[in-house]
Amino acid sequence: MKSLSFTLIASLALFTACNNNRQNNQEQSNDSINSNTDSAKSESAQLPDAKAFQQTIDGKQTNLYILKNKNNLQAAVTNYGARVVSLLVPDKNGKPTDVVVGYDNVRAYAEGGDTYFGAIVGRYGNRIAKGKFKLDGKEYALVTNNAPNHLHGGNKGFSRVVWGAQQPNDSTLMLTYVSKDGEEGYPGNLTAKVTYTVTNNNELKIDYEATTDKKTVVNLTNHSYFNLNGQGSGTINNHLMMINAYRYTPVDSTLIPLGKIESVVGTPFDFRSFTKIGARINDTGNIQLKYGKGYDHNFVLNKNKRTGLTKAAEVIGDQSGIVMDVYTKEPGIQFYGGNFMNGTHTIKGGKKDDYRTAFCLETQHYPDSPNHPAFPSTTLEPGKVYKTSTVYAFSIKR
Numbered sequence: 382m383k384s385l386s387f388t389l390i391a392s393l394a395l396f397t398a399c400n401n402n403r404q405n406n407q408e409q410s411n412d413s414i415n416s417n418t419d420s421a422k423s424e425s426a427q428l429p430d431a432k433a434f435q436q437t438i439d440g441k442q443t444n445l446y447i448l449k450n451k452n453n454l455q456a457a458v459t460n461y462g463a464r465v466v467s468l469l470v471p472d473k474n475g476k477p478t479d480v481v482v483g484y485d486n487v488r489a490y491a492e493g494g495d496t497y498f499g500a501i502v503g504r505y506g507n508r509i510a511k512g513k514f515k516l517d518g519k520e521y522a523l524v525t526n527n528a529p530n531h532l533h534g535g536n537k538g539f540s541r542v543v544w545g546a547q548q549p550n551d552s553t554l555m556l557t558y559v560s561k562d563g564e565e566g567y568p569g570n571l572t573a574k575v576t577y578t579v580t581n582n583n584e585l586k587i588d589y590e591a592t593t594d595k596k597t598v599v600n601l602t603n604h605s606y607f608n609l610n611g612q613g614s615g616t617i618n619n620h621l622m623m624i625n626a627y628r629y630t631p632v633d634s635t636l637i638p639l640g641k642i643e644s645v646v647g648t649p650f651d652f653r654s655f656t657k658i659g660a661r662i663n664d665t666g667n668i669q670l671k672y673g674k675g676y677d678h679n680f681v682l683n684k685n686k687r688t689g690l691t692k693a694a695e696v697i698g699d700q701s702g703i704v705m706d707v708y709t710k711e712p713g714i715q716f717y718g719g720n721f722m723n724g725t726h727t728i729k730g731g732k733k734d735d736y737r738t739a740f741c742l743e744t745q746h747y748p749d750s751p752n753h754p755a756f757p758s759t760t761l762e763p764g765k766v767y768k769t770s771t772v773y774a775f776s777i778k779r
């Protein structure tokens with residue numbers, strides 16, 4: 382027991398020091414850890430049982446891979462849909478807290494509804510109007526799995542297929558999927574590579590790469606549902622959030638961008654300074670909130686550089702003190718506030734995916750870009766490499 386509390390204390394100290402580059406008030410922090418040791422032991426989140434992820438789906442082996450750093454940050458990722466299943470982060474008391482929604486077993490992912498929990502979505506994350514777009518004058522028709530539109534790559538997309546997996550070390554997982562020419566209606570054989578890395582700076586880093594043999598469109602993102610107080614622990618509406626965007630892309634009633642890029646100033650979409658997620662969610666006069674059934678919109682990120690990672694958002698768990706910073710090379714971020722969650726799915730630990738108990742921050746190119754020439758392009762040509770990265774970085778609010 383002594384060694385357990387020592388491990389907790391040691392890992393919290395490392396976690397805090399690495400993250401905040403701040404001087405530790407060791408005395409104060411040890412006091413708060415000691416007074417919470419019992420609750421930490423009883424309620425600590427754990428990683429799922431790897432055996433529950435060992436199945437054969439579509440003739441391919443699925444598995445669960447554990448990534449960890451030296452500060453007790455741990456991620457569990459399955460190659461079914463390249464999904465982040467669990468992400469354990471110590472909270473302000475050092476208690477391991479699972480900040481992403483997921484299932485206990487791979488069957489639930491394969492049989493569950495279209496939630497996209499933790500998945501890599503593609504070939505095109507987000508919506509394409511009526512599933513149609515043109516390249517060099519030729520029209521392509523995609524599956525309209527979110528009538529009347531195409532959503533997150535189609536019926537299976539990249540989230541309901543088994544990826545090839547290779548784990549070169551304790552902190553890295555490399556996943557590969559080859560999407561065939563014509564799959565879900567997209568042109569070209571596309572080879573997608575996604576690398577998850579857990580760094581010693583308490584980050585979950587996602588590097589994306591893709592190549593094609595025919596001109597196509599690509600927009601890859603991760604669809605993790607976060608609750609920084611712990612998955613299944615109630616509303617996210619009291620989390621504080623900042624999004625580094627003064628513009629967003631308003632949508633029609635089917636969530637397709639109108640093509641305009643509008644200012645967030647004076648609207649419930651202004652998250653430029655920290656605001657409770659739910660503070661303005663019931664602003665019934667706002668047509669955009671009505672169309673989204675809450676927040677379900679793409680924000681145009683303020684970029685200080687053309688390339689390289691820029692800070693997109695920061696969110697603070699009101700109970701856990703866990704802070705998540707999002708950095709990306711992408712021009713946009715979809716903030717989805719869990720409006721379609723309705724408690725019908727049993728998530729890890731027998732909990733329910735209740736209404737607005739998680740949020741997604743999907744770094745991306747804007748929705749329906751293939752039909753909006755003024756938006757940053759999502760076209761990928763043969764011989765070119767699609768390359769992008771996103772980082773979710775964790776620390777503790779003091």
Ligand code: GAL
Nearest residue numbers: 495496497677715717721743
């Ligand atoms: C989000 C999307 C929402 C909803 C959700 C899955 O990315 O913006 O409209 O489809 O995925 O339920």
